[in-house]
Amino acid sequence: MAFKIGLLGLGTVGTGTARILQEPANRHPLLKEIEIYRVGVRSLTKPREVQLPPELMSTDLEGIVTDPAVDIVVEVIGGVEPARALMLKAIAHGKHIVTANKAVIARHGDEIFTAAEEAGVYVMLEAAVGGGIPVIAPLKQCLGVNVIDSIIGIVNGTTNYILTRMQTEGGEFTDILADAQQLGYAEADPTADIDGWDAADKIAILASLAFAGRIKLPDVHCEGIRQVSAVDIAYAQKLGFVIKLLAVAQQEKKAVVDTQDLEKGNFQSLQVRVHPTLVPQTHPLASVSGVYNAILVEGEPIGQVMFHGPGAGSGPTASAVVSDILNIAAVLKSAGEAKQLHPLLSCIHQHYCQIAPVSELVTRFYARFLTQDFPGVIGHLGTSFGKHKVSLESIVQTGYHENLAEIVVVTHDVREGNFRQALEEISALEAVDSIPSILRVL
C-alpha cells in the first residue's frame, strides 16, 4: 500500500520535501511507502534544484487536488489564495492536507477545519509554526493532559536576527534591516515580519491548540519592532534584560469563572499578543539568538518546557512537512477500514476563545521619556503615575539627548489601561517632549 502525494509548490519548502522523499535510506522505513505522485507548479520550464520525472509535473493545480488517486495534498505554495481554495477543494474530494501555510490557517482555519471534520480528513500544520521544531505535534499529542497557563514564543526569525544584531553590534534598526535584506535574512517588503503580523499568525495557531478554541486574528494585539532603538537595547542591557519580539498567549490567573465555561475553553481572560519585550537575561528565551526560534509552554502540572530550533529554511521546514505526511500515513495504516479520526491528530473544537482586550493586561512596563531639563520633572512623572495606580520600580534620568533630558521608567505590575491613562496625562505635561519607547517587561 503506497500513499500518493499531490505536492502543490516546488519552491524552498517543496524542494526540501521532495528531497527527503527521494532519499528514504536511513530514515523511517514507512517513508518508502510514500510516493510523489503529482507536482503542481506555476512554470514547467523553470529550472529546479530537484530532479522529478517531467510527467509528474503539471500547472493544473485543480486537477491535482481533485485527482482520485491522490491521498494527501501537500500545500507549500504559501499566500492566502489560491492556497485556501485549493485546500478546501482537496478536502471536499476527501484528501488529507499537510500545509506549511500559517497565513491561511490563521485566517481561514475555522472553515478549513470544519470542512475537514465533515469530510473525515486530517489537516496537519507542523511546518506552519517554528519551521522544523516539533511544537504542534507535542502540543496536540503530549501536552494536552496539562492545563496550559501560557505559551511564549520567539517565532519570527527575521526580527530575532535583527534584534540579536542590534544587541551584539549596537546598531540602529534601519541600518541592520537594510543589511539583513541584502543578506537575504529579510524580505524586500519586510512588513509582515517586522510589524509582527507573521508572529501574530503563529501565536493565533499555537493559542488555538493550547487553549482548545478558535482565535479570531483581529483579536491578537500586535506591535512590531520598528520602535526599538539602539538606546533602548543598551538601557535594557544595563537593567539586566534583552529585547525580544515575543508572541504570547496567556491565561490571566483570575478567579476561575465556572468549570462549565472552562471545559469549553472559554478562558474569559485569555490574552494573545505580539510585542517587543524586555526579557530577563537569565530567562530561557533570552539566549535564543539569530534566526533560531523557541517556544516556551507553561502548564500544570508539567511546569515549563521549551522547544528550540531552526525557525525556517528548506531542510527544517521540509522535515516538519514530511513528518506530518508520515503521521497521516501511519494512522491510516493502523486504522485500516475504521473511519473514526484519531482524536489527538484531528481538530475538534468549534467555539471561539474569548480574548481580553490588552487594556486589561497586567504587566510591567519600560518607558523612555524625553523632557525639558527642568527641576521637578521626575516628581511630575511620579505624581501622574501614582494618580493612576502605577507603582514604579525605578525612575532614572539616564542622560541627555539633543538638549533634552532622557528619563527611563520601569514599573511594577500594572493594569495596562491604567498605565496608558497615566501616559496620556504625562504626554500633556509642558515639560514632556515625547515618549519614544514603551515596552513591556516579561
Place this chain on the structure above:
Amino acid sequence: MAFKIGLLGLGTVGTGTARILQEPANRHPLLKEIEIYRVGVRSLTKPREVQLPPELMSTDLEGIVTDPAVDIVVEVIGGVEPARALMLKAIAHGKHIVTANKAVIARHGDEIFTAAEEAGVYVMLEAAVGGGIPVIAPLKQCLGVNVIDSIIGIVNGTTNYILTRMQTEGGEFTDILADAQQLGYAEADPTADIDGWDAADKIAILASLAFAGRIKLPDVHCEGIRQVSAVDIAYAQKLGFVIKLLAVAQQEKKAVVDTQDLEKGNFQSLQVRVHPTLVPQTHPLASVSGVYNAILVEGEPIGQVMFHGPGAGSGPTASAVVSDILNIAAVLKSAGEAKQLHPLLSCIHQHYCQIAPVSELVTRFYARFLTQDFPGVIGHLGTSFGKHKVSLESIVQTGYHENLAEIVVVTHDVREGNFRQALEEISALEAVDSIPSILRVL
C-alpha cells in the same frame, strides 16, 4: 468506551498520575474516558497524598496485570524486579504498557519489545527519559524523517544540580553532594546518578530510538562526575567552557559503509557514552542549569533542535505518563477493530546497533597534570603527545598546587586511543606526579 487503567505503584509518579486523571477539567476531553480501575501498592495502610476509593487498592500486583478488564498497565514502581516480570506478564495478557522505568527498558527492552510485538500491544515510555519533556514522542513521531547525526543530552538532574552549584558557588564536589542529599536533590545512595549509570540508561533508550537499533547497555561508555573538581570548573570557565555531564549518542562521520548496512541501522561507528564534558559557554546546552534537563538532536535536514524542561518530579513525570496513556487510548479509538499496530508508536527494530569502542572516538581533550617544577617539563609533555599524533591547542602552566606545578592541556581533535597511549607514556615520566583530571571537550 472507557479505557481501564491498572496502576502499579502510588509513589511520587503514581500520585501525580492519579491526580491528573482525577481532575480532567480543562485538559484534553479524551481524559474523561480513562478510568483508574485498579491500583497496586505494597501497603494498604500507608497514608497517601491522593484520595482513591479503597476498593480499587490491592497488594496483589499479579492480579492486576492479569485482570481481563484492565486495558493499560501503568508501571511506576521503578527498579528492575518485579517491574520486569509484571510488565512481561501484563503483555502476555494483552495489556498495553506505559512505564517510567528507564532501568528495565535499558536492560530488558529487547525481551519486552519482542513480547509486545508478538502480543500486538504498545509499550510507551515518555516518562523514562527527561521527566516531563516531550522527547520520546518527537523522536518517534516527528524526527524519524531525518537522518540523525547525534543526540546530546543533559538527562540527569542530580548531577546537573551539583555541577551548576559547583559552577556558581565554587564549592567542591563532596561538600555540595552532601548538601544536595540534605535538600533532597540527591539520594542517600547517589551512585546511580553521580557515576552516570542513570544517564547511561537514558542515552541507551534515546540512541535506540534515534538510530533504530537496540543498544546493549554494557556497550555504553560511562564516567561520572566524582573526578570533577572546583579547580577544573574554574579553569574551564577561564577557557570559555562550563562542565556538564553529557550523555552522547553520535554517528561518527566516516565514509559511509554501504547503503544496505545503513538501512539496517548498522552505523558501524555509533558512539554511545556518558562523561563530564567541557561545553562552550555559547552552546545551547551550556545554559541548562539546576535540575533541568535538555536533549539536543542533530539531524539532516533539520539541523539542531533542543527540548528543554523539568527532568523529574511528580507533576512533570506524571504529565508524560498520562500523555502516553492518552496516545494509546487515541490510537485504540481511531483504529477500532483493526489490529495493526500504529507504525510510529510501536517499536519494530530487532537487530542491535554496533557500537564503536571509545578508543576510536575522535574528540578534543582537557587534561590537568601535577608535575615537579623542573625546567623542560612542558617540553617533555609536548614531545610525548607529538609522538602519539596528539595535536595540542594549548599547554599552560596555570599555577602551583602543594609544591607541584599545575599544567593544563587542551588538545585539538585526536583519536582517544592515541591520547590514552600518550597519557600512559606521560604518567611514567619521572617529573609527572599525577593526572587528576581528564575531560572531553564538546
